[in-house]
Amino acid sequence: DQQVKQNSPSLSVQEGRISILNCDYTNSMFDYFLWYKKYPAEGPTFLISISSIKDKNEDGRFTVFLNKSAKHLSLHIVPSQPGDSAVYFCAASSSGNTPLVFGKGTRLSVIA
Amino acid sequence: SQTIHQWPATLVQPVGSPLSLECTVEGTSNPNLYWYRQAAGRGLQLLFYSVGIGQISSEVPQNLSASRPQDRQFILSSKKLLLSDSGFYLCAWSWTDYEQYFGPGTRLTVT
Numbered sequence: 001d002q003q004v005k006q007n008s009p010s011l012s013v014q015e016g017r018i019s020i021l022n023c024d025y026t027n028s029m030f031d032y033f034l035w036y037k038k039y040p041a042e043g044p045t046f047l048i049s050i051s052s053i054k055d056k057n058e059d060g061r062f063t064v065f066l067n068k069s070a071k072h073l074s075l076h077i078v079p080s081q082p083g084d085s086a087v088y089f090c091a092a093s094s095s096g097n098t099p100l101v102f103g104k105g106t107r108l109s110v111i112a
Numbered sequence: 113s114q115t116i117h118q119w120p121a122t123l124v125q126p127v128g129s130p131l132s133l134e135c136t137v138e139g140t141s142n143p144n145l146y147w148y149r150q151a152a153g154r155g156l157q158l159l160f161y162s163v164g165i166g167q168i169s170s171e172v173p174q175n176l177s178a179s180r181p182q183d184r185q186f187i188l189s190s191k192k193l194l195l196s197d198s199g200f201y202l203c204a205w206s207w208t209d210y211e212q213y214f215g216p217g218t219r220l221t222v223t
Contacts, residue, residue, distance in 0.1 A: 032210055043202050043214030044156070089156060093210055099146060099171075100212055104155030 003027045004092050006103035015112045019077040023090030023103055026071065030092040034100065035064060035075045038087045047088075048075070080110045114139035118203050118215040125222055131176075131190040133218050135203030138184065143205040145186040146212065147178055151199040162186060198222045 005024045013019045023033075031052040036044035050057040050064045050073065057064050063076045077084055090103040115138045125131060137143055147159040158171045160178035168178050175194060179187045186203055198221050206212040 034211065036214075041200070041217065041219065043204070043217050046211050046213065049211065099158055099161050100210075102156040102158075 001026075002103075003030075004090055004101045004103040006088075006090055006106050008106050009104070010107040010109070012109045012111060013080045015082060015110055016079045019075075019080045019084065019108055019110065021075040021077075021088050021090075021106050021108065023073045023075075024071060025073075025092050027092070027094065027101075028071070029094040030101075031095055032093045033064070033066060033073050034091045034093075035062075036089040036091060036102075037084075038089060038105070044089055077108075080108075082110050082112050084108060085110045114205070114213065116203060116205055116213060116215040118201075118218055120218060121216065122219045123221070125193050125220065127195055127222055128192050131188070131193050131197070131220070133188040133201055133203075133220075135186040135188075135215055136184055137186075137205045140184070140205070140207070142183060143207060144212075145180060146204040146206075147186065147188050148202040148204065148214075149199045150202065150217075156202070160188070193222045195222050 003026050034049040035047040037047045038044040048059050048062050048064050050066050055066050066073045087105045087107045089105045091100040093100050117136050144163050146161045148156045150156055162168050162180045165180050176190050201218045203215040204212040
């Protein structure tokens with residue numbers, strides 16, 4: 001049973017436009033959510049996170065939105081750049097006492 | 113600052129051969145340690161995690177095993193590799209189960 005779902009395996013966006021990556025979760029005990037970025041043949045790197053007590057967290061071009069009632073979060077990248085092309089993983093945790101649960105990832109391609 | 117090392121970077125092994133992948137973390141003590149596998153189209157699959165020396169939790173039944181002989185060393189092993197063990201293996205560390213920090217990974221091809 002997949003507790004964290006990224007239903008879009010891939011996304012293609014024009015340079016300069018907004019990229020929106022979506023993630024849904026089923027476990028209502030999750031209280032911390034993270035996004036990771038992964039280039040081919042490299043380990044994922046932490047990008048941005050959000051606690052369940054917030055509904056928005058912003059860091060430069062990256063903003064994560066959390067809708068707890070819908071059990072949905074999204075990552076917005078504005079403006080998108082070619083260097084943003086990577087696989088993005090959504091992850092969730094429950095009070096830091098269990099390992100992160102990852103989604104299957106969304107491959108973002110930013111076209112120049 | 114903390115750094116995490118994995119070796120080897122790439123490995124080609126025949127079916128039935130043993131496996132040993134090593135991961136070490138520098139600049140921290142008593143980290144949580146994790147082994148993940150990324151297989152094509154399957155995202156990041158947690159294989160093992162450890163909260164201390166000798167303490168290993170297995171998430172997925174398989175022919176792999178893990179050991180933590182020292183505080184900052186995590187080893188992934190197999191006695192006999194299967195074709196299905198091919199993939200990209202990632203080690204990670206954390207202080208809690210919030211942000212995890214990943215190593216560069218090992219590409220394993222079983223032939």
